[in-house]
Amino acid sequence: MDAATPILSVENVSKEFDVSAPWLNRVLEGKPKMFVRAVDEVSFSVPRGSCFSIVGESGCGKSTVARLVTGLYSCSAGDIHFGEGQGGRPVRVQMIFQDPHSSLNPRWRVGNIIAEPIREMKLRTGEAQIRARVEELLATVGLAADDADKFPHEFSGGQRQRVSIARALASEPELLVCDEPTSALDVSVQAQILNLMRRLQDELGLTYLFISHNLSVVRHMSDTIAVMYLGRIVEMAPAETLFNAPQHPYSRLLLGTIPDIHAPKRERELQSGEPPSPLNPPAGCTFNPRCPLANDRCRRDLPNLFAVGETSVRCHAVEEGRAQEMPSAG
Amino acid sequence: MTELQVPSAAKSQPGRIARFLDSDLWWSFKSSKSAVGAAITLGLVIAAALLAPVLSPQNPYDLASLELWNAELPPIWMEGGQMPFLLGTDVQGRDILSGILYGTRISIFIGLASVVVSLAIGIVAGLMAGFYGGWVDNVLMRVGDVLLSIPIILVAILVSSVAQALLPPELREAGISIVLVLAIAMYSWVQYARVVRAQTMVERRKEYVQASRLVGTPARRLMLKHILPNTLTPVFVTATLNFGLAILIEATLSFLGVGMPPDQPSLGTLIRVGNQYLFSGSWWIVLFPSIQLCILVVSVNMLGDWLRDALNPKLR
Numbered sequence: 085m086d087a088a089t090p091i092l093s094v095e096n097v098s099k100e101f102d103v104s105a106p107w108l109n110r111v112l113e114g115k116p117k118m119f120v121r122a123v124d125e126v127s128f129s130v131p132r133g134s135c136f137s138i139v140g141e142s143g144c145g146k147s148t149v150a151r152l153v154t155g156l157y158s159c160s161a162g163d164i165h166f167g168e169g170q171g172g173r174p175v176r177v178q179m180i181f182q183d184p185h186s187s188l189n190p191r192w193r194v195g196n197i198i199a200e201p202i203r204e205m206k207l208r209t210g211e212a213q214i215r216a217r218v219e220e221l222l223a224t225v226g227l228a229a230d231d232a233d234k235f236p237h238e239f240s241g242g243q244r245q246r247v248s249i250a251r252a253l254a255s256e257p258e259l260l261v262c263d264e265p266t267s268a269l270d271v272s273v274q275a276q277i278l279n280l281m282r283r284l285q286d287e288l289g290l291t292y293l294f295i296s297h298n299l300s301v302v303r304h305m306s307d308t309i310a311v312m313y314l315g316r317i318v319e320m321a322p323a324e325t326l327f328n329a330p331q332h333p334y335s336r337l338l339l340g341t342i343p344d345i346h347a348p349k350r351e352r353e354l355q356s357g358e359p360p361s362p363l364n365p366p367a368g369c370t371f372n373p374r375c376p377l378a379n380d381r382c383r384r385d386l387p388n389l390f391a392v393g394e395t396s397v398r399c400h401a402v403e404e405g406r407a408q409e410m411p412s413a414g
Numbered sequence: 415m416t417e418l419q420v421p422s423a424a425k426s427q428p429g430r431i432a433r434f435l436d437s438d439l440w441w442s443f444k445s446s447k448s449a450v451g452a453a454i455t456l457g458l459v460i461a462a463a464l465l466a467p468v469l470s471p472q473n474p475y476d477l478a479s480l481e482l483w484n485a486e487l488p489p490i491w492m493e494g495g496q497m498p499f500l501l502g503t504d505v506q507g508r509d510i511l512s513g514i515l516y517g518t519r520i521s522i523f524i525g526l527a528s529v530v531v532s533l534a535i536g537i538v539a540g541l542m543a544g545f546y547g548g549w550v551d552n553v554l555m556r557v558g559d560v561l562l563s564i565p566i567i568l569v570a571i572l573v574s575s576v577a578q579a580l581l582p583p584e585l586r587e588a589g590i591s592i593v594l595v596l597a598i599a600m601y602s603w604v605q606y607a608r609v610v611r612a613q614t615m616v617e618r619r620k621e622y623v624q625a626s627r628l629v630g631t632p633a634r635r636l637m638l639k640h641i642l643p644n645t646l647t648p649v650f651v652t653a654t655l656n657f658g659l660a661i662l663i664e665a666t667l668s669f670l671g672v673g674m675p676p677d678q679p680s681l682g683t684l685i686r687v688g689n690q691y692l693f694s695g696s697w698w699i700v701l702f703p704s705i706q707l708c709i710l711v712v713s714v715n716m717l718g719d720w721l722r723d724a725l726n727p728k729l730r
Contacts, residue, residue, distance in 0.1 A: 154628055177628075178629075179624070179625065182621070186620045204631050
């Protein structure tokens with residue numbers, strides 16, 4: 085096991101979804117086949133034991149990246165490589181889902197839900213051993229042993245998310261993909277779940293791929309943050325660098341939306357517009373219709389990622405040094 | 415309330431029966447007069463049919479027990495009525511009450527069997543179509559559409575008359591009820607398939623199915639252990655209502671003469687035979703089997719209606 089090789093490397097991965105009308109409609113109405121490019125040439129790597137976060141608006145493709153990494157979707161192009169797992173076996177990847185109400189089968193007892201990965205992957209033999217492991221996992225996530233006999237509807241949202249984490253841990257994963265694990269929870273419960281996840285990371289040496297639209301949550305968790313816009317990574321930087329010195333105009337827009345308790349009435353840059361339809365993305369930089377710094381080059385050429393210090397950013401304005409005109413948020 | 419709390423307080427894990435008695439469904443059943451009434455009626459009808467050999471004064475299948483001088487006796491409360499023929503006799507001296515009890519048995523058997531067979535086909539087809547989608551879905555559902563576009567009586571007449579022509583004579587007697595079951599099932603599986611497919615398409619996308627997929631659960635187990643239990647609620651309602659429908663279809667086929675033969679009469683056969691004597695004044699031969707058929711189907715449908723409302727979250 086080599087600590088230097090990343091546990092996960094994603095190389096130029098793209099994912100297209102076929103959103104065409106049914107065959108008969110296409111033939112009769114002469115409609116063409118239509119594809120949505122949900123993820124477009126995304127590359128990143130996640131070092132072992134770290135937390136890599138992806139942020140962006142809804143529809144930017146971050147959940148698709150999560151499902152590509154777990155293998156629930158297959159890539160249209162590009163490769164996903166995993167490092168070597170413990171004892172030479174492949175890296176085990178598990179996922180924590182967004183909605184704790186639909187991620188647990190309502191007709192199964194919690195004990196069976198958590199035991200399912202153990203049974204499917206034959207990690208323990210014998211019912212007594214499985215039961216003991218389930219109780220151990222429940223204790224790990226802060227639930228009681230006799231909660232195993234309850235049904236999911238007997239729990240609150242935060243407790244269900246704990247069950248969901250216990251199920252993910254049951255298969256002894258090394259990489260946990262967390263798809264907005266706290267966005268369906270109350271703020272007070274969010275903090276509990278995030279602290280639980282950090283504790284588990286320390287205790288079990290987990291690596292997280294963390295997907296969220298909530299920047300405060302991400303700041304609490306991550307080592308590295310990637311900002312996605314319309315299927316592309318527009319900026320990638322170590323967490324504190326991103327928060328202190330955001331480069332891309334979109335990152336600044338996002339950071340500007342975080343409420344600040346110390347300056348509640350500060351002047352804020354008003355930003356209009358919504359993300360354009362991924363069915364018909366604008367030419368050039370996809371952010372140009374909303375970008376205050378956009379010029380003709382931005383409307384024509386797609387910028388490439390380039391490095392500014394520790395940050396990789398995909399922006400003509402930053403590259404040309406025009407970005408200083410825009411006040412930094414925060 | 416205290417009675418209800420005892421089972422859950424005594425043990426942290428109440429048993430299935432205790433949980434059922436504590437459930438909304440049981441409460442809704444108890445508070446619905448029509449549901450309780452229908453359930454009691456249906457229970458009595460089924461019990462009487464099951465106990466037919468004990469209850470009925472005569473074995474209608476045993477031709478030796480028929481006496482022609484007992485033919486066309488009116489019901490017991492009319493002039494000329496005789497014991498033990500409570501509801502009178504038909505033209506061959508067969509006791510109407512015994513005929514009804516045995517006929518109900520056959521009707522219920524064919525209704526139940528066709529529901530079971532069509533459930534089995536419909537659930538498998540619906541799960542496959544909803545889970546795999548694509549061409550599997552297209553093929554299964556288009557076959558179903560075609561079947562549904564033909565009137566069921568026509569399909570059933572076709573199937574049962576073709577089968578009767580094909581079956582060797584010695585099998586015809588025994589095979590006819592099985593042919594009827596298959597003819598009805600061939601039509602009604604489509605409804606179950608549609609219900610299960612729609613629900614499967616919803617459940618398949620839910621995160622608990624994806625979570626199970628991630629640990630390598632094979633498709634068969636995903637379908638049977640995760641998705642199927644979550645699709646069954648609407649299927650039960652459809653099955654209950656279709657049970658009544660299946661009994662009616664069987665009665666119609668028997669009435670038309672392609673169903674059960676007169677020597678193993680179902681309710682429909684009894685009505686057909688009795689219908690010929692209606693205008694000769696022997697109204698009891700046709701009236702009593704018809705009443706029984708009505709009671710049976712109405713009570714099944716009332717139970718089905720109650721179940722549909724009780725399981726519909728929007729009506730709670």
